[in-house]
Amino acid sequence: MSTWDNNPVLKVEHLTMRFGGLTAINDLSFNIGRGDITALIGPNGAGKTTVFNCITGFYKPTEGRLVMNRSNGEKHLLERMADFKITADAKVARTFQNIRLFGGMTILENLMVAQHNPLMVASNWTIGGLLGLGGYKKSNVDAIETAKYWLERIDLIDRADAPAADLSYGDQRRLEIARAMCTGPELLCLDEPAAGLNPKESLELNNLLQYIRKEHDTSVVLIEHDMSVVMEISDHVVVLDYGVKISDGSPEFVKNDPHVIAAYLGVEDDEVDQVEEEVGIA
Amino acid sequence: MQARQKDSLLVASVKDSLGAAVITFALACVMIGLRVDVASGRGAELFLEHRWLAVAVAVLVVFAGRLAMNIFFWKREDPPSLNLSGLMPKGGLGAGSSNIIKYGLLGLAVVLPFVLMFWLGARGSRQYIDLAILVLTYVMLGWGLNIVVGLAGLLDLGYVAFYAVGAYSYALLAHYFGFSFWLCLPLAGILAAFWGIILGFPVLRLRGDYLAIVTLAFGEIIRVVLLNWYQFTGGPDGLSGIPRPSFFGLEFTRGEGGFASFFGLDYSSIHRIIFLYYLIFAMALFTNFVTMRLRRMPIGRAWEALREDEIACRALGINTTNTKLTAFALGAMFAGFAGSFFATRQGFISPESFTFLESAIILAIVVLGGLGSQIGVVIAAIVMIGGFEFFREFEEYRMLVFGMIMVVIMVWKPRGLISSRTPSVALSRNAKGISADLVQEGHG
Known part of the structure; x- marks a missing residue:
């Protein structure tokens, strides 16, 4: 029994996603441990992003259950919730493989939009704020403070009033993570956060993720191809291939797992049948 | 070779x-x-x-x-059309000059009727005050549509439908129940907002061109219903005898108890015109005030975020359904206010006044002014509506001249006259506007 099975923040149970005749994910089960950094890896087309889209409600799974256990004891069945409710109520935030910032809005505004829900409540769904009732002003200041806190974490405080589209690629990646954190998530899903980053930016990202894990009540699950990131920061690695889990364990365990090596590097011709049988795709 | x-x-x-x-x-x-x-x-x-x-x-x-076009324009390596922007005044309005324009126009609008009265007398100025009322009506409509198109990025080609709902709400309520203008004004806004939500629901999933087509159809449906429901709306005959607004209960009539005698003035029909001018001026300012305030609130930022990227909005926990519906409802509400003003000013309305051309003109004002820009809408409304009236002497060439002006403006400033976006919140005092090149136009 590993640590991530004791107190999982998210339990994925028998998740299956079919697109017409194509089975993108087949009977996938794994746990994401509370406070862990979990990496979801696998070759191209293994179904990693599909898993993310199911968790965050952008796809409705064909079968299976996704149980989010919040730290306050609430349980949410994500497969039944609308996508925006998953972020708003179940506190699962995500970033995108192709960055989706609000390019025409400033960096500060991007972080303010992320705090939409608490601000809407504080402004009495706009009416109180429009009439200038007290609560909204204070919440607005608090929201700016939260935004400033994250801007300092990602070193963009000096550029707070610049449009997000003006940022360099690495800064945009970090801003997207900061924006997701501004929703106050308990589970943060990052889709290839290190893609296109240089080694220095990659290192900054590692530090940011470790900071998030340490200082906030947020578990992280990330899809990544960059093995240096995966091996260095993750506590738990789940490997997918063709929509099936082929390995699940600590980075050390996964690194030496013959199935993983086979999936990534291929195997000798005479071993193909044997490996396929073990993996269950024969 | x-x-x-x-x-x-x-x-x-x-x-x-x-x-x-x-x-x-x-x-x-x-x-x-x-x-x-x-x-x-x-x-x-x-x-x-x-x-x-x-x-x-x-x-x-x-x-x-x-031959002339070839030699001077088309075959040249450096066509002057490319340099046209250079010849035009520099468009990058700084915060300072933008403010000067803003307060200059505001000041002018406040004193305009009295300047005209002083200069041309009651008889001569009437025509110009009427024109100013028309311009202000379109400014208000432009500001209302700016919420839907400029901020939320939902292309609405049937905006005039809500204008019609507002106008007919007042006309019919006055006709059947004898309600006064001041009672009907909020009712017309509420009814129009209600119809905005009714339109909003079916089009929630649509984007861009498809949204434009459905809103266009909605505008036509409203007009056709008004045209054909003869028993209720009077059909093509329209509704006449719509009551005029009163000044806190004082009618603009000759004799005892009228506005003129109460204030000890000589009766003149210009009083009502000036009153209508200030009424629409106040209504337009109210529209602007609410819009500017909403822009700095979570709902306004959500509208703009929706224009930029709807999927990212959903990932941040924003209910995009409600956000779109509020944009439709608020935009429609202001059109409803403007519609009831239109009805009370004209005293007569018919479906003729609510054709697609009206929607197109309002949209043109918003696009020409710069999507999302409040002052741009004012300038565009003055140029378009004012220009339209001033070029009456050209008669049938009016449309031609008008079209050419629009082409020139769009070549000069493809993203509208005021093509920079002011951040809704800033840390530093001198935050710069965001170039329109970075801002999404909103295709759904």
């Missing part, structure tokens, strides 16, 4: 112009050269007239015109 030698500017231009002249000749021979006419002197007999001179003139005009 030698590249094929390029013809010199003159040779290339002449060749091209000759080609155009030949095509013109072929077309003009039939279309201009031959004319069938009814001979007036010889009964109703048809006869064929040859007009070779006209053909020659047409060919010459095309040849000369095309």
Whole structure:
């Protein structure tokens, strides 16, 4: 029994996603441990992003259950919730493989939009704020403070009033993570956060993720191809291939797992049948 | 291998112009050269007239015109059209000059009726105050549509439907129940907002072109219903005798108890016009005030975020359904207010006033002014509506002149007159506007 099975923040149970005749994910089960950094890896087309889209409600799974256990004891069945409710109520935030910032809005505004829900409540769904009732002003200041806190974490405080589209690629990646954190998530899903980053930016990202894990009540699950990131920061690695889990364990365990090596590097011709049988795709 | 030698500017231009002249000749021979006419002197007999001179003139005009355009514009390496922006005044309005324009226009709008009265007298100024009322109505409509198109990025081609709902709400409530203008004004806004939500629901999933088509259809449905529901709306006959607004209960009438006698003035019909002017001015300012305030609130930021990226909005926990519906409802509400004002000003309304052309003009004002820009809408409304009236002397060429002005503006400033976005919140005092190149136009 590993640590991530004791107190999982998210339990994925028998998740299956079919697109017409194509089975993108087949009977996938794994746990994401509370406070862990979990990496979801696998070759191209293994179904990693599909898993993310199911968790965050952008796809409705064909079968299976996704149980989010919040730290306050609430349980949410994500497969039944609308996508925006998953972020708003179940506190699962995500970033995108192709960055989706609000390019025409400033960096500060991007972080303010992320705090939409608490601000809407504080402004009495706009009416109180429009009439200038007290609560909204204070919440607005608090929201700016939260935004400033994250801007300092990602070193963009000096550029707070610049449009997000003006940022360099690495800064945009970090801003997207900061924006997701501004929703106050308990589970943060990052889709290839290190893609296109240089080694220095990659290192900054590692530090940011470790900071998030340490200082906030947020578990992280990330899809990544960059093995240096995966091996260095993750506590738990789940490997997918063709929509099936082929390995699940600590980075050390996964690194030496013959199935993983086979999936990534291929195997000798005479071993193909044997490996396929073990993996269950024969 | 030698590249094929390029013809010199003159040779290339002449060749091209000759080609155009030949095509013109072929077309003009039939279309201009031959004319069938009814001979007036010889009964109703048809006869064929040859007009070779006209053909020659047409060919010459095309040849000369095309040659000139070729030499000076099309065949040049550095066409002046590219440099047109350079010739125009620099558009990058700083915060300072933008503020000067803003407060200048505001001040002008406040004193306008009195300046006109002083200058032209009651009789002479009436026409211009009327025009100013019209411009302000369109400013208000533009500001209302700006919420939907400029902020939320939902292309709405049927905006005039809500204007019609507002106008008919007041006219019908006054007709059947005898409600006064001041009671009907909020009711008209609420009803229009309600219809905005009704339109909003089916189009929630649509984006861009599809959204535009459905909203266009919605606008036409409203107009056709008003046109055909004869027993209720009077159909094409319209509704007349719509009550005029009162000034806190004082009617603008001659004699005892009227506005003029209460204030001890001589009765003049201009009083009501000036009152209407200030009424629409206040309503437009209210629209602007609410919009500007909403922009700085979570809902306004959510609208703009929706314009930028709807999927990212959903990932941040924003209920995009409600956000879109509030944009539709608020935009429609202001159109409803403007509609009831229109009804009370005209005293007569019919479906004729709510054709697609109105929607197109309002949208043109918003696009020309710069999507999302409040002051841009004002300038565009003055240019478009004011210009439209001023060019009345050109009669049938009015549309031509008007079209050319629009083309020039769009070449000069493709993203509208004021094409920078002011951040809704900033840490530093001197935050710069965001260039329109970075801002999404909103296609759904």
